[in-house]
Amino acid sequence: MTKKYNIEQFRRDYPDDNACLDKLFELRYGNLICPKCDSDNKFTRVKNRRSYQCPSCAYQVYPTAGTPFENCKKPLTYWFYAIFLQTTTRNGVAAKELERLLNISYPTALRMSHQIKKLMGADDNEKLTGVVEIDESYAGGKVGNMNKKRKEKITDQEGNIIENKVGIMGFVSRDGKVRTEVMIDAKTFKERVRANVAPTATVVTDSHIGYDGLNVDFFKHEVINKLAGEYRREEWHTNTIEGFWSQLKRMLKGTHIHCQARYLQLYAGEAAFRYMNRKRQDEMFHLILDKVTF
Numbered sequence: 001m002t003k004k005y006n007i008e009q010f011r012r013d014y015p016d017d018n019a020c021l022d023k024l025f026e027l028r029y030g031n032l033i034c035p036k037c038d039s040d041n042k043f044t045r046v047k048n049r050r051s052y053q054c055p056s057c058a059y060q061v062y063p064t065a066g067t068p069f070e071n072c073k074k075p076l077t078y079w080f081y082a083i084f085l086q087t088t089t090r091n092g093v094a095a096k097e098l099e100r101l102l103n104i105s106y107p108t109a110l111r112m113s114h115q116i117k118k119l120m121g122a123d124d125n126e127k128l129t130g131v132v133e134i135d136e137s138y139a140g141g142k143v144g145n146m147n148k149k150r151k152e153k154i155t156d157q158e159g160n161i162i163e164n165k166v167g168i169m170g171f172v173s174r175d176g177k178v179r180t181e182v183m184i185d186a187k188t189f190k191e192r193v194r195a196n197v198a199p200t201a202t203v204v205t206d207s208h209i210g211y212d213g214l215n216v217d218f219f220k221h222e223v224i225n226k227l228a229g230e231y232r233r234e235e236w237h238t239n240t241i242e243g244f245w246s247q248l249k250r251m252l253k254g255t256h257i258h259c260q261a262r263y264l265q266l267y268a269g270e271a272a273f274r275y276m277n278r279k280r281q282d283e284m285f286h287l288i289l290d291k292v293t294f
Helices: 007-013 017-029 076-086 095-102 106-121 148-153 189-196 239-256 261-276 281-293
Strands: 131-139 166-173 178-183 202-206 220-224
Touching (some): 076 095, 076 106, 076 281, 095 106, 106 261, 106 281, 166 239, 166 261, 178 189, 178 261, 239 261
Parallel strands (some): 131 202
Antiparallel strands (some): 166 178
16 A cells, blocks of 8 residues: 555644754754854754854854745645645645635635746756657647637637647656657757756657667667557657656646646646656655755
């Protein structure tokens, strides 16, 4: 049975703002040696402030400085609970849900949601190796489902509908790592692949013309010709990345309903984090929290 980090454990670990701040201090500084007087005496909490000071020289450090929590007046318990909620669902938590649960304004809830997504999407930028499946997908609402005002925004002066879809390229290695890149610039498919995959990798793609010539840059390039009805050839397929697309689209359509193109990378990064750690729910909360120190 998969271990779970449940609400009782969360409330025990983080009952108030003091416990949350202590955790941030531990993550950022650990057993801190005072940089001013070199004292190894344990730093003590400053009353009514989000800071700790050296008992020898009164030098202070601020655990929330440079983090998403720095300029937010809402309690740290709100942030920690919002992060915890992200670990209890397969499809994410909408900002409207945070607004209702925390009794905060929607702009504040949306900012908190986006900052947490940035933490979830942060990675070490190491290129994928081994066998890497590559595919592209597109996100955006159907024109037939739009209201008049929304249709007018994507209609040119001649009455033609402007393309409303935003492309995302995904990369999944057979060892379970996922990377995504929203295609909002003019880079080619091959440039995106080179930026995310190591030259020693074997890449598996469909027959899209944009992937032609990858055998020059990589150890091997296997092509699955879906136009000819081919979906698997021996060990070569793109079923894994397509499974990830299914999860991402369930999150976008089912939980968030709508996502602006400029924020799409945040949502894709969140989906990648949740996909990679789907069997580690008991660790997800602290994995996200650890990224505060990046």
